[in-house]
Amino acid sequence: MPVPGPGYSITIRVAAPPSASVAGDLTSAVGHVGGVITAFDVVDSHADSVVIDITCNALSADHARDITEALRALPGVDVRKVSDRTFLVHLGGKIEISAKVALRNRDDLSRAYTPGVARICQAIADNPDDARRLTIKRNTVAVVTDGSAVLGMGNIGPAAALPVMEGKAALFKKFAGVDAWPVCLDTQDTEEIIRAVELIAPVYGGINLEDIAAPRCFEIERRLRQKLDIPVFHDDQHGTAIVVVGALRNALRVVGKDMADAKIVVCGVGAAGSAIIRLLLQRGPADIVAVDVDGIVHRDRGDTDANLRWVALNTNRENKSGRLHDALVGADVFIGVSAPNLFGAEQVATMAPDAVVFALANPDPEIDPLEAQKHAAVVATGRSDYPNQINNVLAFPGVFRGLLDAQAHTITDAMLLAAADAIADVVDGERLNASFIVPSVFDAAVAPAVAEAVRKAAGGH
Numbered sequence: 001m002p003v004p005g006p007g008y009s010i011t012i013r014v015a016a017p018p019s020a021s022v023a024g025d026l027t028s029a030v031g032h033v034g035g036v037i038t039a040f041d042v043v044d045s046h047a048d049s050v051v052i053d054i055t056c057n058a059l060s061a062d063h064a065r066d067i068t069e070a071l072r073a074l075p076g077v078d079v080r081k082v083s084d085r086t087f088l089v090h091l092g093g094k095i096e097i098s099a100k101v102a103l104r105n106r107d108d109l110s111r112a113y114t115p116g117v118a119r120i121c122q123a124i125a126d127n128p129d130d131a132r133r134l135t136i137k138r139n140t141v142a143v144v145t146d147g148s149a150v151l152g153m154g155n156i157g158p159a160a161a162l163p164v165m166e167g168k169a170a171l172f173k174k175f176a177g178v179d180a181w182p183v184c185l186d187t188q189d190t191e192e193i194i195r196a197v198e199l200i201a202p203v204y205g206g207i208n209l210e211d212i213a214a215p216r217c218f219e220i221e222r223r224l225r226q227k228l229d230i231p232v233f234h235d236d237q238h239g240t241a242i243v244v245v246g247a248l249r250n251a252l253r254v255v256g257k258d259m260a261d262a263k264i265v266v267c268g269v270g271a272a273g274s275a276i277i278r279l280l281l282q283r284g285p286a287d288i289v290a291v292d293v294d295g296i297v298h299r300d301r302g303d304t305d306a307n308l309r310w311v312a313l314n315t316n317r318e319n320k321s322g323r324l325h326d327a328l329v330g331a332d333v334f335i336g337v338s339a340p341n342l343f344g345a346e347q348v349a350t351m352a353p354d355a356v357v358f359a360l361a362n363p364d365p366e367i368d369p370l371e372a373q374k375h376a377a378v379v380a381t382g383r384s385d386y387p388n389q390i391n392n393v394l395a396f397p398g399v400f401r402g403l404l405d406a407q408a409h410t411i412t413d414a415m416l417l418a419a420a421d422a423i424a425d426v427v428d429g430e431r432l433n434a435s436f437i438v439p440s441v442f443d444a445a446v447a448p449a450v451a452e453a454v455r456k457a458a459g460g461h
């Protein structure tokens with residue numbers, strides 16, 4: 001059952017009679033309609049009233065309105081203002097640029113700007129590699145989207161995607177000290193996106209593609225990798241694949257199985273699923289069977305899409321056909337990056353003993369985690385309200401920290417696998433169990449460990 005969380009947190013300012021029972025009356029009214037109070041502040045007092053800010057978590061915008069109405073219905077209570085704390089956080093955006101140099105006087109100005117800066121420009125003109133030493137290119141990543149596949153909302157366009165990209169930039173800074181900047185492009189044309197990124201590339205040490213729909217995202221990434229001399233990384237693909245591969249290594253340790261013996265079902269062959277399959281294949285599992293909205297992907301299905309054809313040729317050794325339920329029979333591992341509520345406990349019961357279930361469709365997984373737990377030994381989701389959250393934040397900040405520090409020109413599968421192992425290794429043998437196969441996103445050890453692994457894999461020191 002969903003519980004009120006901080007995503008719908010409101011502060012309601014009320015004026016109420018200054019009676020001895022006022023605090024109890026107000027908190028009971030909120031509690032009665034299911035609001036969860038997180039703060040109660042008396043902000044002003046008069047002879048005939050007190051002014052109180054009640055901050056509480058709600059389930060939804062409608063629920064927030066119910067809570068407000070419950071307070072308004074109390075005798076003598078005047079609701080003065082309702083602030084949505086999530087909107088407050090976004091007022092004016094979530095990131096800003098700040099100067100690293102002092103500009104106090106003409107002397108400072110002459111070095112940071114003209115005339116001194118001209119010598120720096122000339123040095124870069126003479127030796128373009130110096131841009132990585134003498135400009136923000138050293139530490140800056142573009143977070144590029146066309147707004148076509150934003151979270152669970154789909155194609156909401158570039159302006160509406162900006163709050164997500166700002167959030168991503170804030171995470172880059174917080175977890176790895178990387179300066180990331182949102183680049184929301186007002187086009188969904190593959191050629192225009194490629195050209196636009198190519199044209200802005202001189203400023204950046206790396207390109208993080210974000211929330212660009214499949215299959216367009218595959219071609220955009222492939223072509224940009226060919227054209228640019230900086231790493232290009234589509235986080236929805238590779239960030240997910242890194243965390244899944246790391247988490248699966250630990251899950252298999254928990255159940256005492258080897259990757260070489262593991263039969264894996266990957267449901268969803270879009271951005272996330274394709275990248276997971278490609279990276280997992282490098283780890284040599286016994287077999288992978290891919291499933292999409294049309295059922296099991298096999299060689300005789302007649303897919304024309306290049307990505308699906310590649311998957312059909314490189315998975316499903318027995319060339320099975322059928323539906324998801326057929327694929328699950330006897331499987332050791334299920335990895336879902338597809339759609340909500342596709343199967344139940346009965347199907348998990350048909351999997352091999354000590355099954356591992358990663359149900360990652362967001363916000364509602366392929367199977368209710370509580371149902372999955374009835375027969376699976378390890379269950380992971382993409383959600384923060386269950387154990388084992390598969391969250392890309394574990395990967396992308398450290399990956400780009402490592403790439404920037406190594407001054408890498410490309411990104412390779414070896415680097416992705418090194419990052420996956422680094423995440424898995426943060427969970428040492430002492431802490432590893434069925435409810436703890438990945439570290440917390442707030443574990444400060446993760447990003448430096450990932451960065452070091454990527455830097456070494458990139459040939460840096």
Ligand SMILES: NC(=O)c1ccc[n+]([C@@H]2O[C@H](COP(=O)([O-])OP(=O)(O)OC[C@H]3O[C@@H](n4cnc5c(N)ncnc54)[C@H](O)[C@@H]3O)[C@@H](O)[C@H]2O)c1
Nearest residue numbers: 214268269270271272292293337338339360361362382390
């Ligand atoms: N860290 C995480 O937890 C994480 C990371 C990435 C993606 N996801 C989730 O995974 C899902 C897919 O993301 P994506 O970016 O790859 O999307 P996508 O649109 O690129 O791909 C979706 C895939 O799911 C398949 N699919 C849809 N309905 C299906 C059904 N009923 N049965 C079987 N397959 C079905 C489609 O055929 C397609 O292959 C989303 O819910 C997303 O939120 C979670």
